[in-house]
Amino acid sequence: MRQGNFPNVTTCLARCNVVALFNSIIKRQLWDRVYIVKAIYYFIIFINIIISLVTTKQPIQYHMEDIEINGRQQQVHTLEVNMNDKRVSMENVLSLGAIYGFEETSTMVADAGAEIGVNGMFYTIYGHHIGLMIKDEELITLARSETPSIAILEDNRVYIGPISTTVAIQREGLTLPVQTVNDAAFENTWVLYSRIYGRTTRITRNSINYVIQDNKVIKKSLTDEPIDIPENGYVLCRVSQEPAQDDVLKVGDVVTIKTTYQPEIGQVKEAFQSGGWLVKDGKNVAKNYEPYIGNTLIPNPRTIIGVTADNQLVVKVIDGRQEESYGISGKEAAELMLGSNCIQAVYLDGGASSTMVFNGKVVNQPSSNEERKVAHSIIFRTKGTSFANVFAHEGVVKK
Template identity: 30%
Template sequence: MPRRLIAGLAALSLLATAAPAPANADSVSSRLPTASFPLGQSGAVTQKQKAVAAGIDLFTVVHGKPTDGYTVSLLIKGKDYGTQAEAEAAAETARGAGFEAGVQQFTRPGVADYPEGSGYTARIGLWTLKERSKAEKVVKQLKDANIKAKVDYLGDDGLQTTGPWNLRVLTVDPRAFRGSYHASIGANVAKRETPSSMAKRVGAIAAVNGGFFNIHTAKNLRGEPVGISVVDGRLLSEAVVGRSALILKGRTARITEVKSTTTATSSDGEKSTINGVNRMAGPDELVLYTEEYGAKTPADDGAEAVLDDKGQVLELRPAGGKVPRGTRVLHGTGIMADWVWSHAWEKWSLKVTTKVTDLRTGKGIPLTPETSIIGGGVGLVRNGHERITAKADGHANVNMILRRHPRTMAGVTKSGKLILATVDGRKPGVTVGASMVEAAQLMLWLGARQAINLDGGGSSAMVVKGKVVNHPSDGAERGVGDALLILP
């Protein structure tokens, strides 16, 4: 058995280490660094470059070699880790069934807004990359003994690895590029769509998947962005206060944290906060549905006011109906249904005002027709330094911080160049993906002064001139909630 594989499990408590990311001379539009790759063992990077259009370059970056193999992890309350007592109990159960199980501690690194933590895994055996079938046989034997387990590839752990890594990097220099950046929700908010389909519809030069979408709502509504979405100046999904976002206008891009505020003011002067935009309503909420929603409003015993583009109430109706073209529907539940019945009489007006605020500057972001905003999954880099905001962005856990996954990242250099990168993963022996810390290190290596993580996993996709140029981990491109498009 390779020494690296044995050392990999024995050193399970060690964090992944990487060379310090060198300051890049902001030259990403013409070249990438060729040495000092920040992950794995030191050595030269294999790199190919292709000119896509004026100011746009596509790079393929490959580094590292496979030395990790497989183990079997015992499941603890459905997860592959738990407390020390839980891991010891799981291992003891497996030993009682005749299996040689051990317990290892691992360390989840601390990030900017979430402290370091520890966890424990109970595992059985070590096998090389070519011996997965042996690990699968053990999982079957454990199942026969009523013990839940799974095969784990050690390269996914987020600890020390030699890779390999396979990246696609798209760089856009606004000094030479003459097009513009846009966000797209595809056909509508409710429906998921592939980035290549969104790109084809408008003739985009390139595209990447956008932010996370809601997989915990009704199946026909799962295109709904989780967090802010602004398309051509229209707020289509409200912000989660303080989470990271990518602001696009013309051929400029910047990263900050945002909040959004939407209010309704009736003809009688009564004012109320609108809690959400284009999503399912909770108890005692006002939710605004725009014509981009693409589905009927929920029939939840609430009340609705159908508004024209000037805010005049065209119809006051029970909840559950279409959003006619050129209208918006204000939907109230519980006590807010009473508010709608009382303050949205037909032929009255409801003035709906929306404001998006940059929390770094405290200033409003003008929602012009040229403005788009995509919500990021996690902040990675701020002012040229690693700053991972896992807790603020809703991803403070072992799976998202420590484990390696396919990732899509966006960054901006000091001079305003846009960097879009995908790192493929979940392909043992081919490419291992990246942890959050590794994602930040990669973006620093590429020269980003500001950077965020977008949606990842099977959603990670980069499209250039109609072709998916990375290798999505699902085996095919996945439908997503929104995408970033680069238009000519």
């Protein structure tokens, strides 16, 4: 049985003043009734603390199972996260803290000051995540229609389902639709860039650019060179053969960036795009093919995520391509999530990317025998505690 870190006993004793009290008794030889009563009192408090820590179910739990699915051995690593506990948060992290690039999941978890996480979204060969991302309530990239998204709402409710996004730049008498946010610029489309994209827009084609800071246009530039993106601002860009013809704003204009989401699910704290449905409304809806994955009938390592009816988040990493763990198909992944009482569940990136970090260590066995560097990961935190607040156990279950 593998267990998470228990709180340091000496620390607990010190907090209860037990160590200090007994040292005082020994040094002074004050064996009178008052000191004995105090010692018993603090010792009872200490015992109650230990019992509470051991018996109280913690908000984030990890376990690993050796199971058999359709005659094949599998190792399944599971995080169960009680999102009803307001101390718990789930957050997006990007490699190197920005769009583009690659890092190990364990590095991203550590750099974020966390101890728990898994690999996340699908991404391009350049390390740009694919689809919707909302981070710290700010829209980073627009949603795509091919797959559902996962969102954490303001009250910590988990939403898994379709999300569409629209962005517009508005000033008095003008609404300018934005077609792309923090992604490649296609000709004759408006693109909005923020600093998470990088230091510059990376555009070396004819374009018109408006630098926006504090809701005001502070600079206009017609150029074929990249434009610096301000630390706390934006660049609105349009690539075209005749960029001067697209001049619609002037320096000094007061503008607002209006973002809307459909359906109206409430204030979104964090969100990201998935790789496709596994479980929808309590039913196995896994397809034989997904656009980001390909053929899902082939057994492979998987990272999958789902939510139960009572707002418990379930994350699983299933190892694959090895003797101890063969890997699973999409339909088998859906059945696993149904077995964990998920009413909605979706794919995350899988294959050699599948990685789970718990207590700062990689707990699964990536199929390439080392961590693959990825563009995006998901981390979990439990706020307000100074000791390890997660416990692990390892079970063996045969199916």
